[in-house]
Amino acid sequence: MVWVPPPSGKRGRQQNFSDAAIQACLTLKVLFGLPLRQTTGFVQSLLQLIGLDWAVPDFSTLCRRQRTLNVSLPYRGGTGPLNLLIDSTGIKAEGEGEWNARKHGGSKRRIWRKIHIGIDEETLEVRAVEVTGSNIGDAPVLPDLLNQIPPSQDISSVTADGAYDTRKCHEVIAGRNAHAVIPPRKNAKPWKPTSAGAIARNDAVKAQRYLGRTVWRRWSGYHRRSRVETKMHCLKLMGQSLMARDFDRQVAEIQIRIAVLNRYTELGIPVTEIVA
Incomplete structure (x- = not known):
């Protein structure tokens, strides 16, 4: 997972978190039925347990990015038609x-x-x-x-x-x-x-x-x-x-x-x- 996206090359402020990072946080929110503020604290605790010093998006960032998030649906696919x-x-x-x-x-x-x-x-x-x-x-x-x-x-x-x-x-x-x-x-x-x-x-x-x-x-x-x-x-x-x-x-x-x-x-x- 790429937590921090590479520079987009466009003018203006760059995003601090990738779509995969936002989707990971919102996935935990959906799984455990958490509000946005509790989701932020929960993700921060998980990162500390595994020894990562990554920044965590705050609740307003999650709320704003959720509107335009491009969710990827994983699937394996069958063997035939x-x-x-x-x-x-x-x-x-x-x-x-x-x-x-x-x-x-x-x-x-x-x-x-x-x-x-x-x-x-x-x-x-x-x-x-x-x-x-x-x-x-x-x-x-x-x-x-x-x-x-x-x-x-x-x-x-x-x-x-x-x-x-x-x-x-x-x-x-x-x-x-x-x-x-x-x-x-x-x-x-x-x-x-x-x-x-x-x-x-x-x-x-x-x-x-x-x-x-x-x-x-x-x-x-x-x-x-x-x-x-x-x-x-x-x-x-x-x-x-x-x-x-x-x-x-x-x-x-x-x-x-x-x-x-x-x-x-x-x-x-x-x-x-x-x-x-």
Whole structure:
């Protein structure tokens, strides 16, 4: 880890701490649920225990840098083409309304953020993440998730629930030469086969009508999506709400939580075997 960044060559005051140093401090903050001031003291104590005389960013520096922090998501990657599992969930964010209600009384307003993630089916690591407001639907975020996967990475399939059964989602998936495992709606009608995405979706509609919804889900492998739901549960085990108050810092906090989860997954996951 480079704690102090090299000179940037630009005019003005140089940064005293690298992004890796800020992310390390905020990681400890997320792991132990500490406020910023306690995080600073905790990091300083750790550095003293291991005999390092490094300077520690104060709480105002952590707060300021968290807004523009470029969080790196570690992942190992699978051995073959990527099978991406997509899901979204909401998480509570304590906004200005709730703080004012607790401090001064008055109306209480709840604020929610929506987390959209895509995980690798093989390694169970999060490969893509987007954070939006609660008023944003699931389907419009799918192109942004796929754009986070490098173009050099082959995508075999994209599995998502029925909320992603839109023409734009199917077109984006087909544009990456991937197979969409998305259950059509119950009253789904065939689309005009003018593109590869529409043709693939019409094939899914025909197969579901022929096999039935239950058999189609088992035949298509749709049950694999339960793994991303389990990953969402693990994400919420790190906290049911966000500590940051503005949107940019909330995005960084969620990304740091996901980076921690990927480290946990890298250390080891249980292997389940069927016993006859």
